[in-house]
Amino acid sequence: MSLGLPSHLSRAANSRALATAARWTALACLGSALVNVGLSNLTDGTPASWISILILIPMVVLMVLLGRRRTAVLTVAYLVVGTVCTYLYAVTILRENPGYLDTNLFVLALPVVAMTLVGGTGTGVRAGILWATAGLALAETAVVLAALTTGREFRTEAISLGAYLLLVGVLIFDGLTRGSRSRPQSALHRSVRDSRLIELRRILIADSTADLHDTVLSDLLAIAGSRPGPIGSKLRARLEADLRAIGRDPSAHEALDGEEIPSGDTDTDAWFDSELHKAIELARDEGLAVDVSGDRDALGLLTSERRRAVGLAARQCLVNVLRHSGSASAEVTVSASEEAVSVMVVDGGRGFAPSSTEADRLGLRQSVHDRIERVGGTVTIYSSEDVGTTVIMVIPLHPSSDDEAAIAP
């Protein structure tokens, strides 16, 4: 269970939501415009006047299509068709209503607003403002031409300008507030994980307590009930078995001073203490679902410097997934051969051209390539649009002397 969208997904979601808002508003305006053109022709009743009701249908169809798939071609088509439809609509309205002496009319603003709102249909701030401006300009031009055609005075109305300013304001606000939820959202994601971890710990503690009761506690009670003298063979065997079970070699007398405390599997420790594990936890805090697979203990085969290098490089890969891929999940796979340990970071989001030299790819080059190459490893990237990205980092277990020199501070 998680509250709210993580920041890296909220940007795209917000963009889609604004697009829907713009589309629904535009369709409502076009619906109202259809009603108005219908009302204007109601008294006439000729077939030609009823056909004029269909004037705005192409705009409606294109707006619906834009909702399904946003492309520049479709947007341009909407603007071109919309300009023609707006012109025909304005001419029809002005001709059918002799009382309309100028163009400062709410009913004429309806298709103009619908044209302006094309800027909100999922394009981002800058492009959105440009499309909206183009939509407003073309629609107003259509109204000017309609005024010239019908011999009416052209007067600007405030409604479409107000809609334009509102849209621009919302787009700018959206751009300014993106990412402002990041810190509390991370805290919530971490809390969700921690809550579950605590639950699991409580279950395991109950098991561990039962186990303790059956072993060490019974041993102590047996000793407490013993008569002074040599330890019986059965009790000795039990004590030795129980000490072994809790990770202590009963014959290792030098360890009895209490200085050496076994803490579990060293390879497992290497994983939990590694930068790679921290990188994964940080990405999870940001709301990225990271699956870990393969032989995680293989990380323990690497020296601490190489573990750190691969961890920091993987962190950059996961940051890239969060920033650029638009994917909600990623997978980290660890594997080992006799010569090397491989760490693979895979996402199914938007890919990129690996040869890209854009500023946002500098992190990949510097933090991933350079870092891994400094420890004698190699990085291979497979990426293409709509398929995702795979970064494979291979770190040798026994680097050359040159690599050793490179690692040294």
Next chain:
Amino acid sequence: MTTLDDATIVRLRSRPAERTPQRLDPLGVQSAWALVPVLSVIAVGYALYSTLTHLDQSRDPLLTWLGFSVLVVVAVALPVRAHPGRAPVGIWTHVGIVGACLVGACLFTASVWGGNHRIQDDWGQIVIALFLVAMALYRPVPEVLAVASVAALVLGATAVFEASFVAIVTNPLVYFTVAATPIIALACGGCGYAWTMTGETLAWRELARSGQARLEPELLETARRMVNQERITSLNREVVPFLAALLERGDVTDADAEEARSLASSLRSAAVAAVDRTWLGETLAQALSVRGEATGALEGATRVDDPHRLERSFTGEERAVVGAIIATVAKLPGLDASSVAVAASNPASPVFELTCATTDSRRSIRRELIPFISALRSIGLNAGMRYAAGRLCVRFAYPEGEK
């Protein structure tokens, strides 16, 4: 009622969740709150302009300004009520805001009745439309559309009756669309936004749920490792050296028997305490340990006064937010870690209080905690914080517990 029974837990956990951005994505709505005062300012600005340009058409300027005054009150009330610290915005706030606006708009219309040149530049429909855009963040889509329809119907019908007085003679139904369209169009826009955002959030929840399920083996391994380490560390302190020394010597003495009895007693007490650990106690201990405080889990438990285990009433969402509040409090730079405590009371409808001493400023504490308190309120709990004389108290309770 003296204990928390299963029926109460089910009742507390099964409160219905509205499909609103406020409920499903409270932090997102908090960051969008700044839009509300901006919309209010735009609404007041437009209404002022409209009022001034209509003064020469007004039959009763006092009524005109009265309508405007009602709007100003609404424009101030909405951002205040919608502020994250006062979440959630309920149905009565929604109805009250739009209703009051409608009253203001009707007062305006009444004041210019018979003298109004155009209906399209009246402020009523625009202002109500702007407020409905904001309301879609807080209230369910059907409710916003229903309120918008009623408002559009009232203003539209008024416009139809007013049509015979205005300058342009046309079909009265055209005036209905002039008054109703801005309300319906912008309400549709707001609802489109809310519907998509909540849909995206629900889809993400499914993803998060499956991601959480895939994470389970890893968490289990982490938990196993933590429990194992804790157990070995505890045993290595006294028990293991005692048993190993005993084995080495090969003889049991009276002193050994006595020490074994004592160790068994303390081990049993520790085991009982470990089994009695609560989620709240563990969360508190973990949060303070991140701070570097040498607080063991058992000590964390002693700081929690929850004899009836009222924490069992928390849903997963509530635990996430409460856990985040505890973690955030533990990170306050001026916190006196030894003063942190949690108390739970009222099994019929649990009330929780997290108290601590801190030297942090009220402003910084609010900045850190308000997002979570607001989130807690948005998901249905009553939550708040008090800070006085260096003592902070964060309180969260089930609504019935606030009687």
